[in-house]
Amino acid sequence: MTCYNLQGGLYAVFRYKGLVQDFSKLLQYIFTEWMPKSQYTLDHRAHFQVLGEHYKKDSPDSQEDVYIPIRLK
Incomplete structure (x- = not known):
C-alpha cells in the first residue's frame, strides 16, 4: 500500500451511484x-474518490464519494 498526503483545502463532495x-x-x-x-x-x-462499504464493483447500486478541490471565484 502506498500513502499519499493530500493538501488541505475546500472540496466539493458528490455521491455517485451507478x-x-x-x-x-x-x-x-x-x-x-x-x-x-x-x-x-x-x-x-x-x-x-472514496470507495466505502457501499461500493460494489459492476453493480448499478454501487456508491462512491467524489472529492473535487475548489476555491472561491
Whole structure:
C-alpha cells in the first residue's frame, strides 16, 4: 500500500451511484453545469474518490464519494 498526503483545502463532495461506465456523466455535470453556476472554481490540487462499504464493483447500486478541490471565484 502506498500513502499519499493530500493538501488541505475546500472540496466539493458528490455521491455517485451507478455503473462505472456511466461515471463520466457525473464529471460532465460537475464541470459543465454545477461549477459554472456555483461560486467556486477548480483548485489545482488532487481530486480523489472514496470507495466505502457501499461500493460494489459492476453493480448499478454501487456508491462512491467524489472529492473535487475548489476555491472561491
